[in-house]
Amino acid sequence: MIPVRMRPRTRIRPAVAAVALCSALTACTAGAGAVEWEGTPSATGSPAPPAKVAVASPAAGRVVTVTASGGTLTAVKVVDAEGGVLAGRTAAGGTSWVSERKAAPGTSYTVEATARTADGKESTTRSAFSTPAATLVNKLTLAPGKNTTVGIGQPLSIVFDRPVTHKAEVEKQLKVTTSNGTAGSWGWLKDWSGKDRVDWRPKEYWKPGTRVTLDARLDGTDSGGGWFVRDYRTGFTVGAAQVVEVDLDRKRLALVRDGRTVRTIPVSGGTPGGDKRSWRGTAVLMAKEGTINMNSETVGLGNAYDKMVDHAMRLTWSGMYAHAAPWNARWFGRANKSSGCIGMSDADAASFYAAVRVGDPFEITGADTKGTVAPGNGYGAWNLTWEQWKAKSALG
Numbered sequence: 321m322i323p324v325r326m327r328p329r330t331r332i333r334p335a336v337a338a339v340a341l342c343s344a345l346t347a348c349t350a351g352a353g354a355v356e357w358e359g360t361p362s363a364t365g366s367p368a369p370p371a372k373v374a375v376a377s378p379a380a381g382r383v384v385t386v387t388a389s390g391g392t393l394t395a396v397k398v399v400d401a402e403g404g405v406l407a408g409r410t411a412a413g414g415t416s417w418v419s420e421r422k423a424a425p426g427t428s429y430t431v432e433a434t435a436r437t438a439d440g441k442e443s444t445t446r447s448a449f450s451t452p453a454a455t456l457v458n459k460l461t462l463a464p465g466k467n468t469t470v471g472i473g474q475p476l477s478i479v480f481d482r483p484v485t486h487k488a489e490v491e492k493q494l495k496v497t498t499s500n501g502t503a504g505s506w507g508w509l510k511d512w513s514g515k516d517r518v519d520w521r522p523k524e525y526w527k528p529g530t531r532v533t534l535d536a537r538l539d540g541t542d543s544g545g546g547w548f549v550r551d552y553r554t555g556f557t558v559g560a561a562q563v564v565e566v567d568l569d570r571k572r573l574a575l576v577r578d579g580r581t582v583r584t585i586p587v588s589g590g591t592p593g594g595d596k597r598s599w600r601g602t603a604v605l606m607a608k609e610g611t612i613n614m615n616s617e618t619v620g621l622g623n624a625y626d627k628m629v630d631h632a633m634r635l636t637w638s639g640m641y642a643h644a645a646p647w648n649a650r651w652f653g654r655a656n657k658s659s660g661c662i663g664m665s666d667a668d669a670a671s672f673y674a675a676v677r678v679g680d681p682f683e684i685t686g687a688d689t690k691g692t693v694a695p696g697n698g699y700g701a702w703n704l705t706w707e708q709w710k711a712k713s714a715l716g
Contacts, residue, residue: 394414395432462478466554476534506518591660614643
């Protein structure tokens with residue numbers, strides 16, 4: 321019998337065996353007592369838990385905040401009951417998201433947020449919240465009218481129904497854009513009615529053809545006297561470069577278009593020496609009112625007149641107009657004998673009325689007047705220097 325030689329068995333070191341075994345598995349347990357998670361292993365050998373998302377339900381007038389712990393936000397969508405989306409931004413690092421706008425009063429929102437862990441696991445959280453309705457609502461009136469064409473002196477003007485004590489917060493939400501980068505500023509003042517008002521005027525008269533847009537993103541803003549519960553948007557276009565030069569000393573007006581005088585009209589202004597004097601300075605044509613009843617008692621002049629007046633063009637809230645005044649015909653070009661208005665013949669008034677546009681500036685000069693048109697008495701902002709006007713902004 322031939323003896324058979326047996327090969328010695330190869331011993332596998334325990335450490336090498338452990339590595340080989342672990343490589344053959346899809347997951348390894350770190351040791352006794354460790355929790356085994358489903359999913360891709362983490363760097364320590366255990367799958368990471370899903371990220372946790374928290375939504376801070378704000379009061380009206382505050383931003384919506386979404387945060388993630390244990391991961392980063394990949395998508396956030398906040399929608400109101402009418403389908404309006406509350407846009408926002410994710411901060412650097414991806415662990416928080418803040419809405420660009422504030423939550424509006426009396427509004428229900430749904431929030432859908434998706435977060436991802438470091439190992440790629442995504443989870444989505446859905447929640448909802450509502451804000452209480454506003455007890456006081458503030459509204460506003462805009463001028464000029466939407467899609468109108470106006471003169472080169474027309475400001476963008478907003479009159480508020482209720483007081484505005486948070487002027488800076490409101491002004492931040494008012495965005496003016498122009499087609500040619502016109503420089504301008506907001507200025508706060510009291511309207512002739514006593515209400516709060518803010519106007520935006522350019523540094524200089526508008527350039528003809530300028531297109532102007534206002535986005536008043538006020539929904540969810542507290543004015544201090546009431547909440548805004550909607551946004552506003554308007555726009556207008558600037559027409560021809562027209563200026564009306566009124567010389568009360570010479571008793572005439574001139575219509576100047578593109579720097580050239582195209583019409584001169586003899587007029588009679590306010591009677592010197594008392595309350596019937598006219599205003600001086602720049603007054604912007606506020607409205608072309610046609611035929612109206614004028615009663616001097618409504619502007620504190622006593623029983624001086626009460627009559628129907630044709631071709632009435634309003635220049636101030638205090639009652640100064642340019643209009644037809646045939647009863648004063650003998651004084652046109654000779655003496656100022658009106659009750660404060662700028663009067664002219666029927667024929668001149670008719671043609672002048674047709675030629676001017678709301679927003680045209682009337683530059684009024686004269687030695688004997690009752691003062692300069694105030695910013696809130698119509699559109700008197702042009703009677704302030706640019707520096708004086710900018711100082712009226714709540715944002716400095």
